[in-house]
Amino acid sequence: DSDVGKIINIAVIPGDGIGREVTPQTQAVMGKAVGDQVRLNYVDYDLGAERYLRDGTLLNDEDLESIGQQDAILLGAVGDPRVRSGILERGLLLKLRFSFDQAVNLRPTKLYPGVSSPLKNPGQIDFAVVREGTEGLYSGMGGYIRRGTDQAIATETSLNTAFGVERAVRYAFDLARKRGGKRNVTMVNKTNVLPHAGALWLDIMDKVAQDYPDVTWDYLHADACTIFLVTDPSRFDVIVTDNLFGDVLTDEAGAVVGGIGYSASANINVTDEHPSMFEPIHGSAPDIAGKGIANPTASILSGAMLLEHFGYDQAAERIQRAVEEDVAANASRSRSTQEVAQDIIARL
Amino acid sequence: DSDVGKIINIAVIPGDGIGREVTPQTQAVMGKAVGDQVRLNYVDYDLGAERYLRDGTLLNDEDLESIGQQDAILLGAVGDPRVRSGILERGLLLKLRFSFDQAVNLRPTKLYPGVSSPLKNPGQIDFAVVREGTEGLYSGMGGYIRRGTDQAIATETSLNTAFGVERAVRYAFDLARKRGGKRNVTMVNKTNVLPHAGALWLDIMDKVAQDYPDVTWDYLHADACTIFLVTDPSRFDVIVTDNLFGDVLTDEAGAVVGGIGYSASANINVTDEHPSMFEPIHGSAPDIAGKGIANPTASILSGAMLLEHFGYDQAAERIQRAVEEDVAANASRSRSTQEVAQDIIARL
Ligand SMILES: CC(C)[C@H](C(=O)O)[C@@H](O)C(=O)O
Ligand SMILES: CC(C)[C@H](C(=O)O)[C@@H](O)C(=O)O
Numbered sequence: 219d220s221d222v223g224k225i226i227n228i229a230v231i232p233g234d235g236i237g238r239e240v241t242p243q244t245q246a247v248m249g250k251a252v253g254d255q256v257r258l259n260y261v262d263y264d265l266g267a268e269r270y271l272r273d274g275t276l277l278n279d280e281d282l283e284s285i286g287q288q289d290a291i292l293l294g295a296v297g298d299p300r301v302r303s304g305i306l307e308r309g310l311l312l313k314l315r316f317s318f319d320q321a322v323n324l325r326p327t328k329l330y331p332g333v334s335s336p337l338k339n340p341g342q343i344d345f346a347v348v349r350e351g352t353e354g355l356y357s358g359m360g361g362y363i364r365r366g367t368d369q370a371i372a373t374e375t376s377l378n379t380a381f382g383v384e385r386a387v388r389y390a391f392d393l394a395r396k397r398g399g400k401r402n403v404t405m406v407n408k409t410n411v412l413p414h415a416g417a418l419w420l421d422i423m424d425k426v427a428q429d430y431p432d433v434t435w436d437y438l439h440a441d442a443c444t445i446f447l448v449t450d451p452s453r454f455d456v457i458v459t460d461n462l463f464g465d466v467l468t469d470e471a472g473a474v475v476g477g478i479g480y481s482a483s484a485n486i487n488v489t490d491e492h493p494s495m496f497e498p499i500h501g502s503a504p505d506i507a508g509k510g511i512a513n514p515t516a517s518i519l520s521g522a523m524l525l526e527h528f529g530y531d532q533a534a535e536r537i538q539r540a541v542e543e544d545v546a547a548n549a550s551r552s553r554s555t556q557e558v559a560q561d562i563i564a565r566l
Numbered sequence: 567d568s569d570v571g572k573i574i575n576i577a578v579i580p581g582d583g584i585g586r587e588v589t590p591q592t593q594a595v596m597g598k599a600v601g602d603q604v605r606l607n608y609v610d611y612d613l614g615a616e617r618y619l620r621d622g623t624l625l626n627d628e629d630l631e632s633i634g635q636q637d638a639i640l641l642g643a644v645g646d647p648r649v650r651s652g653i654l655e656r657g658l659l660l661k662l663r664f665s666f667d668q669a670v671n672l673r674p675t676k677l678y679p680g681v682s683s684p685l686k687n688p689g690q691i692d693f694a695v696v697r698e699g700t701e702g703l704y705s706g707m708g709g710y711i712r713r714g715t716d717q718a719i720a721t722e723t724s725l726n727t728a729f730g731v732e733r734a735v736r737y738a739f740d741l742a743r744k745r746g747g748k749r750n751v752t753m754v755n756k757t758n759v760l761p762h763a764g765a766l767w768l769d770i771m772d773k774v775a776q777d778y779p780d781v782t783w784d785y786l787h788a789d790a791c792t793i794f795l796v797t798d799p800s801r802f803d804v805i806v807t808d809n810l811f812g813d814v815l816t817d818e819a820g821a822v823v824g825g826i827g828y829s830a831s832a833n834i835n836v837t838d839e840h841p842s843m844f845e846p847i848h849g850s851a852p853d854i855a856g857k858g859i860a861n862p863t864a865s866i867l868s869g870a871m872l873l874e875h876f877g878y879d880q881a882a883e884r885i886q887r888a889v890e891e892d893v894a895a896n897a898s899r900s901r902s903t904q905e906v907a908q909d910i911i912a913r914l
Contacts, residue, residue, distance in 0.1 A: 304758040312759070336796050338686050355724070360762040365769065370728035372766035376703070380718035408810070410652040411660070414708040418720035421713065444818035445826070448684050448796065462756070466814060470792035478793070
């Protein structure tokens with residue numbers, strides 16, 4: 219096999235809570251799926267709440283430098299009740315996305331047979347959200363003056379550049395073509411209220427669409443999109459949107475397909491200059507952490523996205539198929555984290 | 567009856583599409599509900615797409631001045647496929663909300679018995695969203711430079727002031743007390759990503775909560791909130807949030823309670839210095855406009871909110887009850903706009 223001898227160096231950041239429980243299972247599944255096609259070389263990073271509480275480190279230059287030398291990042295989850303909200307998110311998770319210029323946050327949304335949707339008539343749900351990952355309201359730009367007085371004022375600024383938007387939009391059109399389904403891209407924004415950012419996004423859609431005569435596109439306001447996600451989610455093929463709308467819509471979408479326990483994601487550096495990062499959408503779930511009962515499926519599917527990113531499409535598909543079979547057979551049973559992983563491995 | 571001789575001057579702006587069909591029905595229902603308790607004096611304003619296409623007027627100083635002299639505004643809907651998206655929204659609807667300093671956009675969300683929710687297990691849904699109405703990302707602040715070049719950049723700025731946030735938050739706590747239910751206010755934001763605005767909102771919550779020892783409060787990230795709206799909407803009592811999150815969440819909430827055809831709203835000027843405005847959440851629905859089949863229920867419920875605003879609680883409750891009975895009896899039948907209104911009037 220011509221791939222023997224190949225290697226992918228993967229920075230592993232289990233992070234906090236159930237992230238530490240699901241990530242090792244994902245590594246086991248990935249290993250089994252690739253066999254000896256490629257060596258997965260894992261480099262562990264002790265980052266997250268424990269490290270922060272121990273020595274105050276979130277993500278220092280040394281860590282960044284070292285992680286930046288790996289080919290990819292496998293992340294579990296960040297967040298811990300002992301650390302004030304925002305510290306780990308901004309200092310670790312968002313810092314990784316921004317430092318490694320992860321332009322596209324790709325979030326496939328699929329209702330697997332056997333999984334119970336909270337919707338009465340979910341239909342066939344299978345779409346992907348391409349969320350811009352490096353700008354918008356996530357830039358951190360803003361200020362808060364006169365704090366504690368009646369004249370206090372705080373601002374947040376959404377930054378939208380042709381550079382940032384175009385690479386996300388191109389990715390979305392490419393993806394619609396590659397998926398070979400409806401071949402449609404739906405841009406979601408709120409152009410009637412956000413005239414400047416809305417116009418830039420529409421300009422880029424117009425421009426990029428010319429290079430994809432085989433892909434159609436339409437536009438939806440974000441509020442209308444939240445409705446369709448509940449009333450007609452099967453209408454979507456590829457959604458492209460900004461960082462904040464993407465955050466909100468993908469959680470709603472995750473709920474609609476039976477819970478974010480099945481929602482994987484990839485934070486993609488589109489030039490491969492820096493590592494891309496693969497992580498489940500769910501958080502660290504402190505309420506169930508340490509019990510060994512977290513569902514590792516979203517993390518395992520994120521592992522499949524990692525393999526697909528490096529061209530190991532067959533290994534990725536094997537994991538996908540094993541997960542689908544496993545879910546169809548077992549979604550209603552309660553199993554331990556390890557049992558789920560073992561059941562999936564057994565089907566590979 | 568001591569109220570005889572009283573009068574409410576109401577600026578009526580039917581606007582576009584189905585707004586023009588539902589608004590007259592609401593006026594009929596309101597008239598019947600108040601009887602001779604109070605005179606409803608309607609002043610019609612020809613505003614919306616037709617006017618704009620005819621003479622280019624959206625909302626001029628003269629209109630504003632005149633509407634400002636009325637006690638309240640009853641609005642149908644704005645939006646027309648012949649007018650570029652954003653023109654009517656910003657030039658008319660948002661201009662009214664901002665000019666009349668309508669600080670609170672109140673959106674009750676209730677699943678009426680007989681109405682079919684898209685959720686399998688909706689539970690008892692009955693909460694209200696208090697959406698800040700005059701700032702946030704709706705300020706219009708921002709810019710778009712280098713348009714058409716690879717260096718294009720567009721910004722939007724979210725403005726959050728202690729003044730604006732505090733009046734919305736106080737309204738929310740008052741409402742939780744008045745509703746007398748769970749007595750809980752849930753603040754929704756994205757404090758882990760929006761550090762400046764998030765901190766200001768949290769500061770104001772902390773401060774205001776001290777005046778309401780009988781009301782509890784909690785905090786939810788907007789993405790988590792979109793999940794709970796689908797998986798556990800009955801958990802909410804009063805939600806308070808900013809202008810953009812409020813926009814998105816109330817549409818999702820409307821979908822969850824069976825469609826925004828049942829969702830009323832009030833844009834409240836909390837000092838009564840300017841008129842408050844009452845409008846259904848739904849839009850002008852160009853696809854069904856002119857057919858006489860639009861459901862007037864959301865508009866009629868907005869009329870009830872208007873009456874309640876002026877202290878005519880019993881008339882408002884009569885409409886509420888008539889709507890509930892009507893919906894329970896007829897929600898699954900298809901009726902004309904006029905039939906629905908007649909059926910409701912018959913129950914008053
Ligand atoms: C944890 C948080 C900063 C993050 C985000 O807002 O992007 C999360 O919600 C997500 O969607 O990955
Ligand atoms: C029409 C639009 C400007 C408006 C808004 O965004 O506020 C609408 O969606 C609403 O929720 O009332």
